[in-house]
Amino acid sequence: FRWIPLSKSIPQADTGEEVIQGLAGNPKTLPCRYFYDDRGSQLFEQICDTPEYYPTRTEQGILERYAPEIVKLTGNCELIELGSGSSRKTRVLLEAYGQLEQPLYYFPIDVSEGILRSTALDLLNQYPTLRVCGLAGTYEQALAELPSSELENRMLIFLGSTLGNLDQSERDRFLTQIQHALKPGEFFLLGVDLQKSVDLLEAAYNDAQEVTAAFNLNILQHLNQQFQGNFDLTQFQHLAFYNPVEDRIEMHLQSLINQIVKLDALNYQVALQVGETIRTELSHKFHLPILELELEHHALHPLQIWTDARSHFGVLLCQR
Ligand code: AVJ
Secondary structure, X not given: OOOOOOEEEOOOOOOOHHHHHHHHOOOEXXXXXXXXXXXXXHHHHXXXXXXXXXXXXXXXXXXXXXXXXXXXXXXXXXXXXXXXXXXXXXXXXXXXXXXXXXXXXXXXXXXXXXXXXXXXXXXXXHOOOOEEOEEEOOHHHHHHOOOOOOOOOEEEEEOOOHHHHOOHHHHHHHHHHHHHHOOOXXXXXXXXXXXXXXXXXXXXXXXXXXXXXXXXXXXXXXXXXXXXXXXOHHHXXXXXXXXXXXXXXXEEEEEOOOEEEEEHHHOEEEEEOOOOXXXXXXXEOEOHHHHHHHHHHXXXXXXXXXXXXXXXXXXXXXXO
């Protein structure tokens, strides 16, 4: 089995099952991957450039500083990235691995095919010797179909604290999948957002330009488009706050009125009371010693951990 350059999309009809499950639940929730249609991916890129959203630039700084060390620890390997988006932080790694002057393989995986294609083209222009094969699909789909190695060694890359979007049981399942996808000796590079003052955390999800609010509301637009829905975006407002019991930011969309919304393609409707919320995202903030234990528990052994000077963000290189 070989991946097809430039991009392969796993054709699997989206039944919307998880959407119905989420909206029928108590509390009401939506799977956060529905943020990332092409417009949502663009809005996320804009969030990364707001002054309040510190994670992207902090992680980038750590990678810039320590990429040579990462390369030294792993040697040449194939880079497989889950949730690659614009690959903006990964470019630092591509540069560093490029120094080895050996063939370099990069497999970006993203649910948003638009950003995957444009990023892959861009990278091929910028790094002519790079071999890029993209895969449009979910993490579950991708981990079940990882490319067979051309090289001895592979490294799975999971940056941006996307791990924080999973709840405990989802995280457990995900780390088990990573464990099984990797052969002993292969690597897992993980970026995670760390616990810090509530003010800084809440500001990062309530930026003054309200890009995060637009990003949050766009999930409804995506559902409208994909499932013939009639969500009225002006009848919802963005909420984001820290939940100190669970150590996580929660994003919600709060209904401004009593309303009934239909998703025709799913033959489903949902009633919302004024003030009721749909929880759209969890973003856990990690405590490194606890996370290390959790990784060890999945046979992913942290070899080295790097943080910024303020310990706002952590990058962990783990070996299976
Ligand atoms: C990059 C998906 C982890 O949870 O911080 C940014 C997404 N949501 N602002 C995060 C996000 C609101 C982000 N992840």
